[in-house]
Amino acid sequence: xxxxxxxxxxxxxxxxxxxxxxxxxxxxxxxxxxxxxxxxxxxxxxxxxxxxxxxxxxxxxxxxxxxxxxxxxxxxxxxxxxxxxxxxxxxxxxxxxxxx
Amino acid sequence: xxxxxxxxxxxxxxxxxxxxxxxxxxxxxxxxxxxxxxxxxxxxxxxxxxxxxxxxxxxxxxxxxxxxxxxxxxxxxxxxxxxxxxxxxxxxxxxxxxxxxxxxxxxxxxxxxxxxxxxxxxxxxxxxxxxxxxxxxxxxxxxxxxxxxxxxxxxxxxxxxxxxxxx
Amino acid sequence: xxxxxxxxxxxxxxxxxxxxxxxxxxxxxxxxxxxxxxxxxxxxxxxxxxxxxxxxxxxxxxxxxxxxxxxxxxxxxxxxxxxxxxxxxxxxxxxxxxxxxxxxxxxxxxxxxxxxxxxxxxxxxxxxxxxxxxxxxxxxxxxxxxxxxxxxxxxxxxxxxxxxxxxxxxxxxxxxxxxxxxxxxxxxxxxxxxxxxxxxxxxxxxxxxxxxxxxxxxxxxxxxxxxxxxxxxxxxxxxxxxxxxxxxxxxxxxxxxxxxxxxxxxxxxxxxxxxxxxxxxxxxxxxxxxxxxxxxxxxxxxxxxxxxxxxxxxxxxxxxxxxxxxxxxxxxxxxxxxxxxxxxxxxxxxxxxxxxxxxxxxxxxxxxxxxxxxxxxxxxxxxxxxxxxxxxxxxxxxxxxxxxxxxxxxxxxxxxxxxxxxxxxxxxxxxxxxxxxxxxxxxxxxxxxxxxxxxxxxxxxxxxxxxxxxxxxxxxxxxxxxxxxxxxxxxxxxxxxxxxxxxxxxxxxxxxxxxxxxxxxxxxxxxxxxxxxxxxxxxxxxxxxxxxxxxxxxxxxxxxxxxxxxxxxxxxxxxxxxxxxxxxxxxxxxxxxxxxxxxxxxxxxxxxxxxxxxxxxxxxxxxxxxxxxxxxxxxxxxxxxxxxxxxxxxxxxxxx
Numbered sequence: 001x002x003x004x005x006x007x008x009x010x011x012x013x014x015x016x017x018x019x020x021x022x023x024x025x026x027x028x029x030x031x032x033x034x035x036x037x038x039x040x041x042x043x044x045x046x047x048x049x050x051x052x053x054x055x056x057x058x059x060x061x062x063x064x065x066x067x068x069x070x071x072x073x074x075x076x077x078x079x080x081x082x083x084x085x086x087x088x089x090x091x092x093x094x095x096x097x098x099x100x
Numbered sequence: 101x102x103x104x105x106x107x108x109x110x111x112x113x114x115x116x117x118x119x120x121x122x123x124x125x126x127x128x129x130x131x132x133x134x135x136x137x138x139x140x141x142x143x144x145x146x147x148x149x150x151x152x153x154x155x156x157x158x159x160x161x162x163x164x165x166x167x168x169x170x171x172x173x174x175x176x177x178x179x180x181x182x183x184x185x186x187x188x189x190x191x192x193x194x195x196x197x198x199x200x201x202x203x204x205x206x207x208x209x210x211x212x213x214x215x216x217x218x219x220x221x222x223x224x225x226x227x228x229x230x231x232x233x234x235x236x237x238x239x240x241x242x243x244x245x246x247x248x249x250x251x252x253x254x255x256x257x258x259x260x261x262x263x264x265x266x267x
Numbered sequence: 268x269x270x271x272x273x274x275x276x277x278x279x280x281x282x283x284x285x286x287x288x289x290x291x292x293x294x295x296x297x298x299x300x301x302x303x304x305x306x307x308x309x310x311x312x313x314x315x316x317x318x319x320x321x322x323x324x325x326x327x328x329x330x331x332x333x334x335x336x337x338x339x340x341x342x343x344x345x346x347x348x349x350x351x352x353x354x355x356x357x358x359x360x361x362x363x364x365x366x367x368x369x370x371x372x373x374x375x376x377x378x379x380x381x382x383x384x385x386x387x388x389x390x391x392x393x394x395x396x397x398x399x400x401x402x403x404x405x406x407x408x409x410x411x412x413x414x415x416x417x418x419x420x421x422x423x424x425x426x427x428x429x430x431x432x433x434x435x436x437x438x439x440x441x442x443x444x445x446x447x448x449x450x451x452x453x454x455x456x457x458x459x460x461x462x463x464x465x466x467x468x469x470x471x472x473x474x475x476x477x478x479x480x481x482x483x484x485x486x487x488x489x490x491x492x493x494x495x496x497x498x499x500x501x502x503x504x505x506x507x508x509x510x511x512x513x514x515x516x517x518x519x520x521x522x523x524x525x526x527x528x529x530x531x532x533x534x535x536x537x538x539x540x541x542x543x544x545x546x547x548x549x550x551x552x553x554x555x556x557x558x559x560x561x562x563x564x565x566x567x568x569x570x571x572x573x574x575x576x577x578x579x580x581x582x583x584x585x586x587x588x589x590x591x592x593x594x595x596x597x598x599x600x601x602x603x604x605x606x607x608x609x610x611x612x613x614x615x616x617x618x619x620x621x622x623x624x625x626x627x628x629x630x631x632x633x634x635x636x637x638x639x640x641x642x643x644x645x646x647x648x649x650x651x652x653x654x655x656x657x658x659x660x661x662x663x664x665x666x667x668x669x670x671x672x673x674x675x676x677x678x679x680x681x682x683x684x685x686x687x688x689x690x691x692x693x694x695x696x697x698x699x700x701x702x703x704x705x706x707x708x709x710x711x712x713x714x715x716x717x718x719x720x721x722x723x724x725x726x727x728x729x730x731x732x733x734x735x736x737x738x739x740x741x742x743x744x745x746x747x748x749x750x751x752x753x754x755x756x757x758x759x760x761x762x763x764x765x766x767x768x769x770x771x772x773x774x775x776x777x778x779x780x781x782x783x784x785x786x787x788x789x790x791x792x793x794x795x796x797x798x799x800x801x802x803x804x805x806x807x808x809x810x811x812x813x814x815x816x817x818x819x820x821x822x823x824x825x826x827x828x829x830x831x832x833x834x835x836x837x838x839x840x841x842x843x844x845x846x847x848x849x850x851x852x853x854x855x856x857x858x859x860x861x862x863x864x865x866x867x868x869x870x871x872x873x874x875x876x877x878x879x880x881x882x883x884x885x886x887x888x889x890x891x892x893x894x895x896x897x898x899x900x901x902x903x904x905x906x907x908x909x910x911x912x913x914x915x916x917x918x919x920x921x922x923x
Contacts, residue, residue, distance in 0.1 A: 002108045002148070008210035010112045010145075014138070016203025017119040019903075023195035023896050027182045029128045029174055031896075033135050036166065037119060040142055043158075051149045051224075056231040059154050060240055063232070066161050067247045071254035073166045077173045078261030084177045090128075092892045093185045099890025190894045198900050205907055209914065 007048035014041035028080050028090050032073075039069050107148060115141035126181045132170050139163045150224030153232050272319040273333050276352045279320065279362065280401035282313040287394035294387030303377050306390035310373045310397060314366035321359050330356065330769065334407050334471060341410065348468060353407035356767050360608060361404040361540060364615050368532045369397050371737035375623050376524040378733030379630060389429060389522070396422035400533050404540065409458050409468040412541070416454070416505065419534045420447045426529060427521040439517035446514040450504015454541075457497030461548075464490050474547040485553040495548050495555035498541060499562075506538030506592045508566045513838055515589055519581040523626030526581060531588050531618040536611050539595045543604045546771065550602065560600020560681075564691045564698075567593030569835075571701035575708075576821075576831045579636050580625050583709050587662070588618060590698060594677055597695060603680035605767045610673035613748050617661040617670060620741035624655035627730045627738065628713060635725065638712040645714040647727045652714050654738040659710050661745040663703035663799045666792075672749030674699060675792050682791060696798055703802025711810040 018041060021034035043062045050058025080090070087094045118137035125131045139162050146155035186192060225231070236244055272278070286309025294302050324333060334353040341348040354362075373393065380389055399422055403415025421444075428440025462468055465476045483489040502508070507515040518530050529535070542549060542559065549555050567590045574586035591614050598607030629636055631648050645652045661670040678699070681692040729735070751762045764771075809816050821828045830836070887898060908915065 001102075002105055005211055006108065006112070007145070007149075009207055010115065012203060012206035012210055013116060014119055015206060016199060017116070017123055019199040019202050019900055020196065021123045023199050023893070023900060024123065025131075025182065026185060026893075027128050027179060029170065029177075029179060030122075030131050030182070033122065033128075033131055033170060036162075037122065037135060037138065040139060040162070043154075044142055044145065047146055047149055047151050047154060050151065054225060056225060056228055056235060059151050059228065059232055060235050062151075062154050063157060063236070064240075064243060064247060066157055067251065070161055070166055071250050073169060074254045074258040075261065077169060078258040080173060081177065081262050090177065090179050091183055091185055095892055096890050098888075190897050195893075195897050195900075198897060198904065202900055202904050202907070205904065208918065209907075209911055 004048050004052040008045055011041045011045040011048065014038075014044070026091050026093060028083060028092050028095075031092060032076055032080065036069065036073070039065060104148065108145070111141045111144045111148070115145070128174050128179045128182075129171070132167060132174060135170075136163055136167050139167065151228055153229040270323045270327050270333070272316060273323050273328070273354060274335065276320060276333075276335060276354065276405060277337055277350075279313050279316045279366070280398050280405065282309045282316065283394040283397035283401065285309060287391045287398060290387050290394065291391035294391065297387060299377075299381065299386055302387045302390050306394055307370075307373055307377070309394055310366065310370045313397065313401070314370045317362045317366045320354060321363060324354050324359060332471075332769075336407075345466065346462070346468075348408050348410035350411060351407035351469070352405040353470065354405070355770060357540075357543065357608065357770055358404060360612055360767075362401065364612055365397070365400050365404060365533050368615050368619050368741075369400075369528060371740055372524050372528045372532075372619065372623070375527075375626075375734050375737040376522075378731045379524055379626055380522060383522070385429070389426075392422055392425045392429070393524075393528070396426065396529060396534070400537070403537055407470055409461070409470075409473075412544075413451075413454065413458065416501070416537060416541075417451065419529070419537060420444060420451070420505070423447070423518070423529050423534055426525040427518045429521055429525065433520070436520040439514070439520040443514040443518050446511050447504045450501045450511050453497045453499075453504070454501025457494045457501065460490065460494045460497065464494070470544065477551065478547060480551060482550075483552045483554065485557065487554065489552070491548055491552040492554045495545070495552050496558060498545060498548075499555065499559055502538030502541050502596075503562070504538075505541075506535045506596070507589050508538070508562055508593060508596060509569060510837075512566065512570070512589050513841060516582055516585045516834070519579070519585050523581070523622060523629065526585070527619045527622035527626070530585065531622050532615040535588060535592055536595070536615065539592065539599065539607060539611050542596065542599045543608055546599075546604045549599070556600050556602065558600075560597050560691055563593045563596025563598075563600055564694050565593070566590070567597065567698045568694045568701075571698045571705065573831055573834050574705045575701065576828065577705075578639050580628065580638050580641075580709065580713065581622070581636060583638075583705060584618070584621055584625060587621075587702065587706065590702060591618065591662070594674065594695065594698075597681060597691060598677040601681050601684045601691070603677065603684075604771050605764045606673070606676040606680055608767065609749075609763050610677055613661070613669035613673040613745070616741055616744040616748050617658040617668075620654060620658040620738060620745055621662070623734070623738055623741065624651050624658065627651040627734055628655075630730050630734070631727050632720070633725050635720065638709065640720050641713045642716045642720070643714070643718040644727065648729045650729065650735045650738065654735075654742040655714075656710060657742045658745055659706045662706055663802065664699055664795055665799055666796065667746075667750070669745050669747070669749035671792075671796070675788075675795050678795060679788050679791050683787065696795065699795060700798040700802045703799040704806050707803045707806035708810055711806055715811055716814060 015038050018034045018038035021037065022031055025031050025034065043065055046058040046062045046065070048058075050056060050062075083095060084090055115138050118134045118141065121134035122131045122138070125134065139158060143155040143158040143163070146152075146158060286306050289305050290297075290302055294305070324330065332353065332355045334351060336349045336351045339347065339349050373390075376389065376393065380386055383389070396419060399415045399418030401415075403412055403419060406412040406415060424440045424444040427443050428437045430436045431440075458468060461473065465473050467473050467476070477491075480491070483492050500511075504511040515530060515535070519526055521529075549559070570586045570589035570593065574583050574590065577583045577586060591610070595607045595610050595614070598604070598610060628641070628644065628648065628651060631644070631651065632641065635641065657668070661668040664671045664674045666672075678692060678695050681695055682689065809820075833839075887894075
């Protein structure tokens with residue numbers, strides 16, 4: 001069997017890559033996708049713990065995470081469409097009306 | 101080197117490569133497709149762990165609905181390649197080191213078996229789906245119903261947001 | 268036996284307080300008659316209450332000491348200072364003088380101040396003064412006495428600076444208060460020392476505890492000496508003795524009734540009262556008594572010499588007051604406390620009369636106070652003239668008026684006390700001569716001689732009866748006031764001393780036998796009258812017979828004359844040595860350095876620091892979303908580290 005640490009290590013790496021993308025990318029949609037990547041990494045960790053402990057609570061939680069991610073994606077993409085309409089650009093640095 | 105381990109490394113490697121691709125690609129559509137690869141690999145890993153239901157939901161909802169939505173939006177907005185602007189000093193200099201530090205700290209915490217992590221691996225959970233459904237409709241029925249409400253709200257929100265402006 | 272008034276002794280000070288509050292709060296738009304009604308009734312009923320209390324004390328309680336605690340004011344551990352009032356023989360005299368003379372002066376003020384602005388304010392302050400003074404004389408412990416002490420200082424400040432729009436008046440008020448404060452500081456230190464030594468400040472307990480202690484001889488600075496000298500400092504400030512007398516001449520800026528009440532009859536006598544009340548403490552200390560007597564005598568002589576050359580009628584009387592107070596302290600210094608109180612009482616009568624009559628003269632002359640611009644008024648303002656003449660005869664010490672008996676008794680005690688007091692007697696006698704001289708000089712310059720004013724500008728008119736009435740009453744008192752202590756060789760018993768004997772002990776046994784003492788007393792009395800006569804005749808010769816002579820003498824003794832005219836330059840000396848350096852210190856160090864730089868700098872610095880911190884933290888809110896993303900990562904990292912800190916330490920420890 002695969003030791004649980006391997007799964008958790010993978011989860012950590014994926015989360016870190018998601019964080020890197022979150023900081024570095026300028027396209028709003030790409031940033032949003034990196035958030036989804038981070039959520040997935042967390043899901044992996046949950047399922048790994050669920051298997052390690054023998055209980056299914058982790059998997060139930062994963063279901064909820066997926067549902068919430070879906071709702072969030074729907075609304076978030078709606079906002080992204082609005083931003084595109086208002087700023088005529090998908091560059092996150094153009095969304096800077098709060099700058100002095 | 102058991103077959104399970106080999107499959108694990110293959111899927112894991114593929115997932116990491118997909119994630120790297122997401123970071124390194126310039127066009128959002130390529131990033132989206134890489135993300136789909138990552139999700140499929142993760143679904144495979146869930147299967148490996150014996151969580152069939154979660155794997156199925158991952159593919160159907162995440163891969164089939166959410167990512168499709170992403171691609172729709174990318175195409176709708178005609179997103180092009182990323183422009184290179186550089187307005188944030190802190191992101192330029194401190195961004196990468198910090199993100200890597202985050203990764204490293206997480207990794208360091210989970211690598212050693214100790215209080216945080218079980219060292220031994222368990223067998224596959226029998227009848228996982230049945231147990232999940234029992235839990236979902238018995239112990240977690242209230243959050244479950246709330247999520248349906250949440251989805252309703254999200255649908256309405258998305259509709260309102262994406263409307264064309266009335267002339 | 269029932270003593271309802273004594274049981275409610277607080278009524279005596281309370282009535283003036285109510286009068287003060289009523290007039291002060293509501294009197295602004297009242298007609299003069301209503302203000303009068305409130306003020307006069309308050310003081311008048313207070314006087315009647317005092318009479319009743321005295322009657323009960325003498326006849327119902329047979330002169331047994333009465334003391335009642337009305338409520339607890341300060342209770343800290345074993346120390347208790349309450350609102351306790353007491354009545355004994357000394358209090359009887361003080362309370363009757365204060366309420367009686369006070370009431371007469373209130374009546375006088377209704378006439379004198381009739382056309383002044385701030386009428387209600389004047390009577391409010393005057394009643395307030397009465398309240399504090401009564402607290403002072405009725406108090407049964409030092410703490411409550413000090414309340415009255417401070418309060419009369421306040422009332423004095425308010426009344427001296429009554430014409431506060433005039434700079435000299437407000438300056439004089441400040442000067443009085445500040446100089447008093449210096450004395451009060453000494454008084455407080457004295458109280459602290461007494462408390463530390465005896466654990467109580469209540470008169471009865473304190474004197475009982477201290478009586479058995481050993482006396483401290485000359486030159487020994489034990490507890491009694493130091494405490495008494497400190498209390499005496501306070502008395503010097505309040506009663507205008509050297510070196511704290513400088514405020515009293517300036518205090519003449521206030522209206523004349525104020526000068527009469529506060530700076531002649533009552534407030535300035537508070538210092539004498541304190542010394543007399545503490546006689547148990549003072550008699551334990553040889554040094555303190557010597558100091559008191561010497562300072563008193565020196566002040567008496569010093570002030571008399573300045574009074575010789577003053578031209579303002581009120582200033583002459585002011586220096587005369589300082590001088591007479593010196594006599595009272597001289598009496599205390601030689602141990603004749605009863606004589607000192609006797610002179611206090613007679614002085615209250617004739618000095619108040621002198622001031623009120625001077626006020627009448629000033630009123631008649633339409634505000635003129637310089638004697639060189641008066642003259643020949645005796646026919647025009649007859650009642651004022653005759654009453655003032657009686658008062659002058661009294662202060663000069665001519666028998667059978669009151670001043671003769673009191674002054675003579677002081678000089679006699681000074682002479683016969685063993686231990687070399689003779690220089691004090693000599694200066695006391697010389698001062699009596701000078702007193703007679705300058706008082707008659709005042710009479711001759713003001714009322715006799717040529718008319719030195721312009722009739723067209725000044726319409727001399729007699730004062731109304733509201734002012735003349737009190738003058739007449741005080742004149743009668745000045746005549747008969749001394750008769751109660753007619754010396755024994757005239758066939759009468761010294762009623763005054765025997766009345767006070769329960770407090771001071773029997774009449775002082777001198778170094779001489781009874782018969783020799785009697786003949787000495789007669790001789791000294793004759794000597795004193797002769798001195799007064801010399802003074803009168805000299806004044807007569809200089810100011811009536813040869814009016815040009817004073818100017819000639821002044822010219823020939825120019826340096827001496829100028830020094831006297833400038834009051835020995837004392838005010839200037841104080842200004843240069845004390846006031847100027849203090850002002851320089853305050854301006855340059857306390858204000859510019861400490862207040863502006865340090866305190867303001869600290870407060871402004873804190874504000875500046877807050878602004879600077881804000882400037883730095885503002886940079887996190889850049890408006891750029893990518894920087895926000897980085898902050899999110901930083902936050903996540905921080906949370907991770909905080910939660911897993913023990914594990915991190917364990918790992919780091921294990922790794923080493």
